[in-house]
Amino acid sequence: MNAGGPMSRGVDEDVPNVARIYDYFLGGSDNSAADRAAAAKIAQTTPEVVERVRENRDFLGRAVEFLAALGIRQFLDIGTGLPTRQSVHQVARRVVPAAHVAYVDYDPAVVGHARALLAGDPDAVAIEADMREPALILRRVTEQGFINLDQPVAILMLAVLHFVPDTAQAAQIVAAFREQMAPGSYLAISHATAGTMSSDSLAQAKQVYASSSAGSITLRPPDEIEAFFDGLELEKPGIVPVAYWRPRPRGPELAVTDVVQFAGSPPPTAVPPATYGPAFLAGVAGRPANPQ
């Protein structure tokens, strides 16, 4: 398998970098002029991208809280991104203080940031690796003792699978991780979809990502995203645009007890699929625990 992308990653400021473009959309400052120009080109025809990216990062927070509230103590975050907003270990540990978190990204700059953030933290690790090598990733996280695959684990693949152009390859990658999930484990995925996006806007976005560190972006229809969860049981509300996945009631920040309560509450109203434009679709699915 090819462990590298078509262009230099992380260090070349002249090549728009997908982690830094995302950082810019989130309001971060870890981006170069090339990243900002690339982001502006996308936003020109798809202005809602800024809101969608922020919703995606908020989904990360709600999904991790949900999973921690279910008792998950190990998290494997693949395609970590820059720590512009709260990272997985910060969110998880509000619920499970001893949560183990392994971060994986193929961008050395992203991994550098994660390591700086995690310095002195014995229960978290950042690994530079390509998700197209699942066996290598699983070996490294288990060898280091951070993740025990005999115990429930949450595997997060948020806003990363659309950087694999071949759908069969993306499905194989997810399957390789899914197959190693013990009963009681969960898989969370968010993935770009075109929805009602115009063909011009789609072409513009694809062109920008073609010259980025990732080399491409492949927006997939809902059925292809749903297939990534094959063999698992989707939690309610199923696969929906990220903003509709167990949204919080508006109001002051919730306490952990509220989060636990909310995790068990009925799902919010679903959105009719025909009405969303470019979106991140997301779902969280589990492998049922063995009966006692």
Ligand SMILES: C[S@@+](CC[C@H](N)C(=O)[O-])C[C@H]1O[C@@H](n2cnc3c(N)ncnc32)[C@H](O)[C@@H]1O
């Ligand atoms: C858009 S960011 C998403 C960050 C975070 N997961 C989130 O949803 O907020 C995508 C990240 O995936 C990483 N990435 C892309 N392709 C990858 C691959 N083949 N292996 C590992 N990481 C990859 C990029 O370097 C980037 O940091």
